Amino acid sequence: MQFISFRVLAGRIKAISSMMADKTVPKRKKILVILGIIYLFLPVDLIPPVLFPFGFLDDLVLWIWILWTLKDTLDTYWVGEKEQDFSGNYSKKDIIEGVEFTVDQEDKDDEH
Numbered sequence: 639m640q641f642i643s644f645r646v647l648a649g650r651i652k653a654i655s656s657m658m659a660d661k662t663v664p665k666r667k668k669i670l671v672i673l674g675i676i677y678l679f680l681p682v683d684l685i686p687p688v689l690f691p692f693g694f695l696d697d698l699v700l701w702i703w704i705l706w707t708l709k710d711t712l713d714t715y716w717v718g719e720k721e722q723d724f725s726g727n728y729s730k731k732d733i734i735e736g737v738e739f740t741v742d743q744e745d746k747d748d749e750h
Contacts, residue, residue: 647702647705649712649716650705650708650709650712650713650716651705652716653712653713653715653716654671654712656715657671657708657711657712657715658671660715663711667708667711670704670707670708671704671708674700674701674704677697677700678697678700678701683696683697684696
């Protein structure tokens with residue numbers, strides 16, 4: 639089991655907004671986050687907030703479970719490893735096949 643630090647949790651929480659904005663993320667993952675937010679603000683809890691600090695224990699456990707469930711997805715946004723697929727931006731008629739090119743680079747040392 640991976641050690642969970644506050645830095646890791648904070649990074650995953652910050653990554654939620656980027657994950658929610660991405661249209662390639664499955665809806666079930668987005669719904670999980672939305673339901674977690676709704677439960678957080680509902681006045682009905684499994685453990686009432688009046689029993690401080692135990693009243694927030696159910697909210698904390700729920701969000702740790704959500705972050706653990708979505709850890710792989712959130713880590714790609716947190717670390718910046720999310721790869722973008724640009725293939726949908728180009729149609730086949732825009733691609734020129736069979737063209738070769740070279741890039742000539744001038745050395746600045748040769749100029750002096």
